[in-house]
Amino acid sequence: MPMARASSGLAYPERFYAAASYVGFGGSPKSSKGVISKFQNDVALLLYGLYQQATVGPCNVPKPRAWNPLEQSKWTSWHGLGNMASTEAMRLFVKILEEEEPGWYSRVPEFVVEPGVDGEINNPKSDSVTQNGNYFPETKIISTENESMETQDKDVVLEGLGSVGVYDQWVQLSISGQRPKARYEHGAxxxxxxxYIFGGNHNGRYLNDLQVLDLRNLTWLRVEVKAHTDSLESLSPVPLAPCAGHSLIPWENKLIFIAGHTKDPSETVTVKAFDLQTCTWSTLKTYGKPPVSRGGQSVTVAGSTLVMFGGEDANRALLNDLHILDLETMTWDDIDAIGVPPCPRSDHAAAVHAERYLLIFGGGSHATCFNDLHVLDLQNMEWSKPMQQGDIPSPRAGHAGVTVGENWFIAGGGNNKSGVSETVALNMSTLVWSVVTTVQGRVPLASEGLSLVVSSYNGEDILVSFGGYNGQYSNEVYVLKPSHKSTLQSKMTEMAVPDSVTALHNTTNATRDVESEFEAGQEGKIREIVVDNVDSESLNVKSEENKERLLTALKAEKEELEASLTKEQLMSLKLKQELAEAETRNTDLTKELQSIRGQLAAEQSRCFKLEVDVAELRQKLQTMETLQKELELLQRQKAASEQAALDAKQKQSSSGVWGWLAGAPASQKADEASE
Known part of the structure; x- marks a missing residue:
């Protein structure tokens, strides 16, 4: 089951299949029949080639031998794309369709896009139910590996969060009110x-609605946005542009909206706020140098600041830069931290521990997913990569995380093949992973782009999940009540581990600890040499003079070792600097390579279209040459006919004069005279 990651190079599968269905490829609905015939021949052939490249792969079929111009052109279109990646073919397919018919997505019917193995659009499973035009499983409670529970009928309504009586298991809630449109990559x-739920992605379309779920009585409500505060002359509301992959942060009595993918992205990140009292959106003025626009980033609250890391810019280039926004002064600060940062990525998860340590886990690039853990000391601004323990999670991207005390819960995500079924937790004090629960089947908890927040009921923390995409879009709500006396906690407490802050502090200073251990080891060796030599020599040397000579020699040897140690330290520092410079160059070259690849693909597509145009012009030229020859032949025939007619007329006229002179019959003369 292919996943649909927006930011890690797979942002186009669901939009591609919707576009392909609209055009008429791959099991299109009835309303899309004949749409492909509206395009010019070259565009239609190019769309066909890109569709084959995206769903089948590079063209390995032999060229058609029979003289069939259509099949020859289709084969040429497909074969000309070479080894273009399927994701790039998807992107170009959607781009060309938007250039030729910008409003195509507004005419796509509301149906579930579920790509199959062969790229066709499959129908939903028969054991699903239809709600709001989307298909969802017919279960209320998801079974786990440790304990399976009876499913509840769809008509059973759970009474608030207090009805959740089980621990460490996901429970689906029945919500009253009109549910929001199914989506993923939204903000919560x-x-x-x-x-509060804002924006997201549904069927390749970005959304901009603001919905609210009352967690006390489990009722969905739609927020009526009032007139924009930036435009006092406007009497009607001014909604934000539809977006996905953004961040929604609660701050005081506002919701801060930051970054995200839009159809017409700006050059830099903008910060907007929704006032919960006045129900109005406003643009916040910021100072300093704002980050480049992006989506799929992480934005985490650390005290009175927001820490932004990574993401994917509007040109699909992956980022690993670090920016901090001071919420009190609204000033951006571009951070150049020391150490080795995480490689460029998007759709990762981030959390802050003890108001000092930023943790980054997982995420994806254009080709792979990660399960590495990185820690940034926000005081020293130094990156480190600690050693993980316990049940280390598998690589994933598009997952969501939330912290409860010292535990960091992570759910969902995908690995480019399927959704991740297990919900895991990291004890941020010990850096030990544990599996909380595992879901079965294709359910929203095994999705990418879902949201995960934490609420409280009667003093107990409850995790709340909404939305996601795993071949189907979801608008279901699931909750999980983490246990305080679960095996997760007991396993952590049984292990002999240092204090939380000390553990992370030691982790962030791992490099300095290795160097100090090296120095201490060298000094220890020197002391051992001195002691051993003194002990051994003192048995044989009895005179004070020999002892002084020995001590002098040992001191000289010690000084030589210390000089050698200093030299090695300088060499090590130099190598570290060279390594950091090499990694920076490698990162820049990687970004440049990605940009060049994108430009090359676009140029290749344009070149292919030009080749198709040239082929058509050659055919027209050959036709014109044939018509020219036929025209010349007709002109010669016409000239010959006119000359023959002229000769005949002259001959007739000449014979009439001589007949008159020779004496024609009277009747003939009379006739000629009457004429």
């Missing part, structure tokens, strides 16, 4: 007892 935030 909890303020008091309300969970």
């Amino acid at each position: 935030a909890v303020v008091q007892d309300n969970m």
Whole structure:
């Protein structure tokens, strides 16, 4: 089951299949029949080639031998794309369709896009139910590996969060009110007892609606946005542009909206705020140098600052830069931290521990997913990569995380093949992973782009999940009540581990610890040499003079070793600097290579279109030459006919004069005279 990651190079599968279905490829609905015939021949052939490249792969079939111009052109279109990656073919397919018919997505019917193995659009499974035009499983409670529970009928309504009586298991809630459109890559935030949902991606379309779930009575409500505060002359609301892959952060009595993918992206990141009291959006003025626009980034609250890391810019280039926004002064600060940062990525998860340590886990690039863990000391601004323990999670991207005390819960995500079924937790004090629960089947908890927030009921923390995409879009709500006396906690407490802050502090200073151990080891060796030599020599040398000579020699040897140690340290420092410079150059070259590849693919597509145009012009030229020859032949025939007619007329005229002179019959003369 292919996943649909927006930021890691797979942002186009669901949009591609919707576009292919609209054009008429791959099991299109009835409403899309004949759409491909509206395009010019070259565009239609190019779309066909890109569709084959995206769903089948490079063209390995032999060229058609029979003289069939259409099949020859289709084969040439497909074969001309070479070894272009399927994701790039998807992107170009959607791009060309948007250039030729910008409003195509507004005419796509609401149906579930579920790509099959062969790239066709499959129908949903028969054991699903239809709600709001989307298909969802017919279960209420998801079974786990440790304990399976009876499913509840769809008509059973759970009464609030207090009805969740089980621990460490995901429970689907029945919500009243009109549910939001199914989506993923949306923003979610909890303020008091309300969970706010904004934007997201549905069927390749970006959304800009603001919905709220009252967690006390489990009712969906749509927020009516009032007139924009930036435009006092406007009497109607001014909604934000539809977006996905953004961040929604609760701050005081506002919801801060930051970054995200839009159809017409700006050059830099903008910060907007929704006032919960006045129900109005406003643009916040910031100072300093703002980051480049992006989506799929992580934005984490650390005290009175927001820490932004990574993401994917509007040109699909992956990022690993670090920026901090001071919420009190609204000033951006571009951070150049020391150490080795995580490689460029998007759709990762981030959390802050003890108001000092930023943790980055997982994420994806254009080709792979990660399961590495990186820690940034926000005081020293130094990156480190600690050693993980316990049940280390598998690589994933598009997952969501939330912290409860010292535990960092992570759910969902995908690995380019399937959704991740297990929900894991990291004890940020010990850096030990444990599996909390595992879901079965294709359910929203095994999705990419879902949201995960934490609410409270009667003093107990409850995780709340919404949305996601795993071949089907979801708008279901699931909750999980983490246990305080679970095996997760007991396993952590049984291990002999240092204090939380000390453990992370030691982790972030791992490099300095290795160097200090090296120095201490060298000094220890020197002391051992001195002691051993003194002990051994003192048995044989009895005179004070020999002892002084020995001590002098040992001191000289010690000084030589210390000089050698200093030299090795300088060499090590130099090598570290060269390594950091090499990694920086490698990162820049990688970004440049990605950009060049994108430009090359675009130029290749344009070259292919030009080749198709040239072929058509050659055919027209040959036709014109044939018509020219036929025209010349007709002109010669016409000239010959006119000359023959002229000769005949002259001959007739000449014979009439001589007949008159020779004396024609009277009747003939009379006739000629009457004429």
